[in-house]
Amino acid sequence: MQEILPKILTYLFVIVVYAFIYTIIRMIFLDIRTMARKKNITQAEGYLKLMNLKTDIDFSVNESYELEKDNLIGRGPKCRIRIADPALSSTHCRIYKAEDTFFIEDNDSANGTLLNGENIADEVVELIDGDKISIGSLMFMFVRPEN
Numbered sequence: 001m002q003e004i005l006p007k008i009l010t011y012l013f014v015i016v017v018y019a020f021i022y023t024i025i026r027m028i029f030l031d032i033r034t035m036a037r038k039k040n041i042t043q044a045e046g047y048l049k050l051m052n053l054k055t056d057i058d059f060s061v062n063e064s065y066e067l068e069k070d071n072l073i074g075r076g077p078k079c080r081i082r083i084a085d086p087a088l089s090s091t092h093c094r095i096y097k098a099e100d101t102f103f104i105e106d107n108d109s110a111n112g113t114l115l116n117g118e119n120i121a122d123e124v125v126e127l128i129d130g131d132k133i134s135i136g137s138l139m140f141m142f143v144r145p146e147n
Contacts (some may be wrong), residue, residue, distance in 0.1 A: 034063060046102050048081075048095075048140040051132065059084040061138065067102065071095045073135065074107070087111050087136035095127070102127040102142070111136060 044066040054061070065071075065081045073081040076090030089109035096103055105124045106113040113120050114134035115127075127133075129144040 044145070045097070046127070046142065046144045048133065049143050051139040051141055052137075057085075057137070059086075061085070064143075065140075067095055067097070069097045072107075074109075083136070083138070085136040085138060088138075092135050093133075102144070104133065109135075 046067040048065045048067065050061060050063050052061075054063070061083055068080065071081055072079045072091055072094050073083070073088075074090050074092035075082065075084060075086075075088045079091060089107065089111070091107045092109040092111075093104060093106050093113045096105075103124050104113065104115060104120065104127055106119075106121050108121075115125055116132050117134075127142045127144075129142065131142040133140045133142060
């Protein structure tokens with residue numbers, strides 16, 4: 001019995017080390033894949049970057065969304081940025097570009113749209129790089145890359 005226990009512990013240690021190495025390699029692979037996708041996004045004039053941990057979300061959502069001239073966000077089929085968050089309205093909010101500036105407005109959504117923690121109901125607000133937008137159960141950061 002005294003000879004078996006050290007062998008079992010040795011094998012268990014080797015399994016733990018291999019599991020750790022596998023986890024590190026997987027994280028590196030996912031990071032490289034994400035960075036490859038970001039190359040295309042950084043060419044955009046603006047985008048939304050997800051601030052939530054994807055493991056805390058039980059529906060599909062992208063890490064980032066490139067913004068075009070007019071972007072309707074919600075659960076509905078007419079939305080350009082369609083997210084299946086049950087806390088989102090079918091057409092929750094709109095982010096659009098006028099001249100060289102992005103603006104956000106709430107579309108009378110049930111749960112409201114927060115910009116940097118403040119409700120923007122019945123307002124059209126200019127977005128600034130780094131603004132935090134809360135819609136439904138999600139939080140995004142507005143990013144305006146340098147051109």
